[in-house]
Amino acid sequence: MLSLYEAQMSALAILSLYQQKSRRFGSYTLQAAIAAVHAEAESIAATDWRQIVALYDQLVRIQPSPVVQLNRAVAIAMRDGPEAGLAHIDAVLEHGELANYYLAHSARADMYRRLGRTVEARASYEKALALTQQEPERQFLQERIRQLR
Numbered sequence: 001m002l003s004l005y006e007a008q009m010s011a012l013a014i015l016s017l018y019q020q021k022s023r024r025f026g027s028y029t030l031q032a033a034i035a036a037v038h039a040e041a042e043s044i045a046a047t048d049w050r051q052i053v054a055l056y057d058q059l060v061r062i063q064p065s066p067v068v069q070l071n072r073a074v075a076i077a078m079r080d081g082p083e084a085g086l087a088h089i090d091a092v093l094e095h096g097e098l099a100n101y102y103l104a105h106s107a108r109a110d111m112y113r114r115l116g117r118t119v120e121a122r123a124s125y126e127k128a129l130a131l132t133q134q135e136p137e138r139q140f141l142q143e144r145i146r147q148l149r
Contacts, residue, residue: 027063030055049079066097070104077111086111102131106141118148 034055041047056072069092077085089108098104109124122145129141 027059030059049075053079066092066095070098070107074107082111082114100131102128122148
């Protein structure tokens with residue numbers, strides 16, 4: 001397990017490689033670095049979530065958006081657990097910009113599910129379901145709701 005400092009240094013090393021290749025440093029570079037960390041991992045459990053959070057910290061600084069904040073919150077949940085992730089997701093939702101974004105409610109539902117809070121999980125999955133029209137997503141959310149009964 002890397003220390004926070006080591007994770008940030010590792011993230012900066014990846015950024016440096018991308019920056020050397022592209023001679024540019026911006027949101028696309030950070031997104032590519034995040035994707036590279038995911039691609040390097042053999043599994044979700046083996047993913048270096050500290051490094052991903054460190055990269056999202058940088059991305060939030062140069063491209064602050066509700067979706068980036070939501071992605072960062074999910075990475076925090078993977079690093080620190082669902083309670084920490086839920087607090088960050090709730091903070092993002094409080095701003096209101098993602099009130100009608102089904103993925104925000106789906107992520108919130110997953111945190112509740114992982115915490116064993118099935119009533120809140122079901123309500124959040126139902127909210128996400130009401131907000132999406134895409135059939136594959138609807139089927140996934142319906143299955144999650146069924147699993148909670």
